[in-house]
Amino acid sequence: MSNPDINGAYCPVPLPHNDQIVLGHGSGGKMAADLISKIFLPAFDNPALRAGDDGAVLDVPGGQIAVSVDSHVVSPLFFPGSDIGHLAVCGTVNDVAMMGARPLYLTAGFILEEGLTLDTLIRIVSSMKAAANEAGVQIVCGDTKVVQRGKGDGLYITTTGLGIIPPGISISGTLAKPGDAVILSGPIGDHGISVLAARGELGFETDIQSDSAPLNHLVAAMMSVSPNIHVLRDPTRGGVATTLNEIAAQSQVGIILNESDIQVRPAVAAVCEMLGFDPLYIANEGKLLAIIAKEDASKVISIMKETKYGEEARIIGEVTTNPRNRVLLKTEIGSTRVVDVLMGEMLPRIC
Amino acid sequence: MKYVTEFRDAHLVKGVIEEIKRTVTRSWVLMEICGGQTHSIVRHGLDQLLPTEIELVHGPGCPVCVTPLEQIDRAHAIASMPNVIFTSYGDMLRVPGSGMDLFSIRASGGDVRVVYSPLDAVRIAKENPTKQVVFFAIGFETTAPANVMAVIHAKMLGLQNFSILVSHVRVPPAIRIILGSSSNRVQGFLLAGHVCAVMGYHEYPALAEGFHVPMAITGFEPLDLANGILKIVRLLETGRTTEIDNSYSRAVTFEGNLPAQKIINQVFMECDRGWRGIGVIPASGWCLRPEYNNFNAEIRFDVTEIQPRESELCIAGQIMQGRKKPHDCIAFGKQCSPEHPLGATMVSSEGACAAYYKYDR
Amino acid sequence: MCLGVPGKIIEIYQKDNLTMGKIDFGSGVLREVCLAYVPEANVGDYTIIHVGFALNILSESEALETLALLTEIADLNDELGPG
Numbered sequence: 196m197s198n199p200d201i202n203g204a205y206c207p208v209p210l211p212h213n214d215q216i217v218l219g220h221g222s223g224g225k226m227a228a229d230l231i232s233k234i235f236l237p238a239f240d241n242p243a244l245r246a247g248d249d250g251a252v253l254d255v256p257g258g259q260i261a262v263s264v265d266s267h268v269v270s271p272l273f274f275p276g277s278d279i280g281h282l283a284v285c286g287t288v289n290d291v292a293m294m295g296a297r298p299l300y301l302t303a304g305f306i307l308e309e310g311l312t313l314d315t316l317i318r319i320v321s322s323m324k325a326a327a328n329e330a331g332v333q334i335v336c337g338d339t340k341v342v343q344r345g346k347g348d349g350l351y352i353t354t355t356g357l358g359i360i361p362p363g364i365s366i367s368g369t370l371a372k373p374g375d376a377v378i379l380s381g382p383i384g385d386h387g388i389s390v391l392a393a394r395g396e397l398g399f400e401t402d403i404q405s406d407s408a409p410l411n412h413l414v415a416a417m418m419s420v421s422p423n424i425h426v427l428r429d430p431t432r433g434g435v436a437t438t439l440n441e442i443a444a445q446s447q448v449g450i451i452l453n454e455s456d457i458q459v460r461p462a463v464a465a466v467c468e469m470l471g472f473d474p475l476y477i478a479n480e481g482k483l484l485a486i487i488a489k490e491d492a493s494k495v496i497s498i499m500k501e502t503k504y505g506e507e508a509r510i511i512g513e514v515t516t517n518p519r520n521r522v523l524l525k526t527e528i529g530s531t532r533v534v535d536v537l538m539g540e541m542l543p544r545i546c
Numbered sequence: 547m548k549y550v551t552e553f554r555d556a557h558l559v560k561g562v563i564e565e566i567k568r569t570v571t572r573s574w575v576l577m578e579i580c581g582g583q584t585h586s587i588v589r590h591g592l593d594q595l596l597p598t599e600i601e602l603v604h605g606p607g608c609p610v611c612v613t614p615l616e617q618i619d620r621a622h623a624i625a626s627m628p629n630v631i632f633t634s635y636g637d638m639l640r641v642p643g644s645g646m647d648l649f650s651i652r653a654s655g656g657d658v659r660v661v662y663s664p665l666d667a668v669r670i671a672k673e674n675p676t677k678q679v680v681f682f683a684i685g686f687e688t689t690a691p692a693n694v695m696a697v698i699h700a701k702m703l704g705l706q707n708f709s710i711l712v713s714h715v716r717v718p719p720a721i722r723i724i725l726g727s728s729s730n731r732v733q734g735f736l737l738a739g740h741v742c743a744v745m746g747y748h749e750y751p752a753l754a755e756g757f758h759v760p761m762a763i764t765g766f767e768p769l770d771l772a773n774g775i776l777k778i779v780r781l782l783e784t785g786r787t788t789e790i791d792n793s794y795s796r797a798v799t800f801e802g803n804l805p806a807q808k809i810i811n812q813v814f815m816e817c818d819r820g821w822r823g824i825g826v827i828p829a830s831g832w833c834l835r836p837e838y839n840n841f842n843a844e845i846r847f848d849v850t851e852i853q854p855r856e857s858e859l860c861i862a863g864q865i866m867q868g869r870k871k872p873h874d875c876i877a878f879g880k881q882c883s884p885e886h887p888l889g890a891t892m893v894s895s896e897g898a899c900a901a902y903y904k905y906d907r
Numbered sequence: 908m909c910l911g912v913p914g915k916i917i918e919i920y921q922k923d924n925l926t927m928g929k930i931d932f933g934s935g936v937l938r939e940v941c942l943a944y945v946p947e948a949n950v951g952d953y954t955i956i957h958v959g960f961a962l963n964i965l966s967e968s969e970a971l972e973t974l975a976l977l978t979e980i981a982d983l984n985d986e987l988g989p990g
Contacts, residue, residue, distance in 0.1 A: 530591025532588070540639075542639055543635070545910055546585060560984075
């Protein structure tokens with residue numbers, strides 16, 4: 196019996212694929228484990244993650260838990276001042292903080308597109324780590340899936356956040372009362388315009404940076420001087436206008452704003468003029484709206500001005516009884532107009 | 547001088563409004579015929595500050611609103627075709643045709659792209675030689691110089707895959723129809739400042755003299771609008787009803803922009819044009835000259851069998867001519883809203899109905 | 908139909924046989940626009956930009972004159988008190 200010819204036969208051991216995501220990274224085998232041990236774990240390192248179980252077991256101080264989830268699909272992945280990772284952490288930290296909770300833990304689910312470079316993933320994960328460190332939260336569990344090239348915009352991140360609400364605190368969009376002051380923590384429109392500029396489709400250049408930031412320490416400072424914070428919300432998609440309309444509807448009140456007290460950076464205003472946008476509808480990722488009892492307004496503003504991300508805080512309006520479920524704006528020339536919710540996508544106009 | 551903040555000065559605006567109040571002795575109906583002016587008036591709440599004697603009416607000045615339904619349906623038909631990249635100004639994406647809008651076509655897989663400038667559409671054509679790139683060239687006279695330059699530039703670059711779908715309208719014929727109607731109530735006209743920046747204002751004296759309706763070329767900032775209104779009110783109160791005032795003199799000259807007019811004449815010719823909600827107004831539009839047929843999307847694509855269906859409830863035409871107000875319409879705010887517009891004036895945020903819905907309900 | 912915004916010309920150049928310019932809309936917001944219709948334009952001029960095209964050159968003297976006249980009206984109104 197002659198020996199079979201084995202010249203030309205080979206054993207197809209997977210190549211290491213050191214520099215980009217391939218479908219194998221999502222299959223739960225060694226490649227996926229490598230992603231965790233080499234990229235996610237060193238960045239997010241904490242006891243729950245190190246335990247390596249299917250879920251995280253966490254110590255939770257007594258009180259109510261606030262939980263929030265958000266998915267992030269922003270394109271491009273990197274833009275001036277921030278990136279999808281930073282946004283994914285700050286966005287969820289902020290949503291939890293807006294309930295008056297102290298954010299403690301985040302989970303992170305990743306959908307990676309085949310072909311995404313590991314360098315990009317590492318950059319994003321580092322950014323998440325930096326944001327988590329600044330916020331003082333831990334990313335305690337996660338998941339990774341990989342989709343075929345063309346079926347994802349590079350990557351999508353979903354984060355869930357958990358926080359503890361101190362006893363006796365109740366902050367909700369349903370609690371705005373007539374007479375309350377409406378406070379805005381700073382100038383609006385930076386994030387939306389910076390992403391639009393980074394996309395490049397409309398051809399303009401600007402230095403505007405995203406304002407993406409974790410606001411939980413600012414919220415804690417505000418809560419330390421006033422037990423009368425009724426509503427907190429960050430004006431993300433749809434901007435200040437949409438957010439205040441939601442609150443007016445939830446609380447069945449009216450809100451009247453002073454145009455001259457709403458700050459817009461000159462560069463943001465210039466882009467809005469050029470394209471026909473209204474800054475009131477543009478997304479912010481590092482600003483908050485607070486509706487608080489009038490008598491506490493000035494001390495809350497004072498503490499905000501001494502706290503990072505609140506330096507430019509201002510009272511921009513007040514809550515009224517009528518007209519209910521309506522947001523009004525007193526213009527700089529002394530007239531009053533209705534501020535409606537955003538109707539669909541904001542598009543550049545020629546009219 | 548930055549040309550913006552100075553013309554929004556609250557103290558000056560209030561001063562001019564007070565002067566209007568001092569000047570006016572009886573009621574007057576004024577019309578503006580520019581979507582941009584409608585937007586600015588409503589956004590700054592200027593009409594609230596005017597004396598009640600002044601009634602401001604919003605004419606058919608929004609090119610998005612007046613684009614005829616057949617043209618919208620043609621745009622949708624082309625955008626739905628395979629291998630087409632359909633480019634458009636942002637305003638047009640939400641406009642519903644007889645069945646759908648460009649958003650839903652995009653969701654179904656059509657390649658629909660918003661561009662800020664028509665030259666961006668030409669660039670897309672250059673970068674995608676295997677695709678047909680079509681640009682939806684709508685507008686009044688203000689936008690014509692840009693739209694025709696796209697054709698000239700595409701021709702210079704030797705592009706074979708670029709064409710435009712034209713729906714251009716002109717202001718003077720619309721004014722003639724409005725003022726010539728037996729039920730016309732308009733006594734004074736604010737003329738669109740940027741239309742006049744391009745075309746000059748030599749077409750308007752004949753209209754003012756023929757109909758005894760004074761006119762003021764007006765800009766867009768609150769101070770410009772107040773100034774234009776003041777000038778017309780002064781002309782009306784002193785019986786100088788055949789005069790024109792250039793209240794936007796920093797941007798407008800009598801002759802207008804001659805290089806732009808020359809190029810417009812080279813590429814476009816006058817033609818009859820349907821205005822949505824009003825009907826066909828003779829010689830009120832611009833179409834591509836025959837020598838530019840190979841850039842004409844209506845010829846390149848087979849979209850002749852279009853049967854548009856307009857809503858029966860919609861009174862947009864009467865609103866645009868100043869004869870009715872949005873609140874007079876039985877469908878306003880009910881069957882007809884910005885999310886489900888039935889007709890021209892609810893379709894774009896500059897349309898009278900949409901502006902009222904958003905700012906003034 | 909006329910979203911036209913003033914901008915300052917900071918650079919003029921030729922591109923693909925078209926006269927183009929870099930416009931500053933204020934606070935460092937820049938965009939390339941077509942200057943084909945304002946052959947007389949110079950760097951430093953202000954122009955109205957509509958969909959990426961300069962429509963004219965703004966006249967500073969006319970602007971100042973308009974403002975002066977309107978300021979006179981406003982000042983007179985202040986003197987006269989509420990009407």
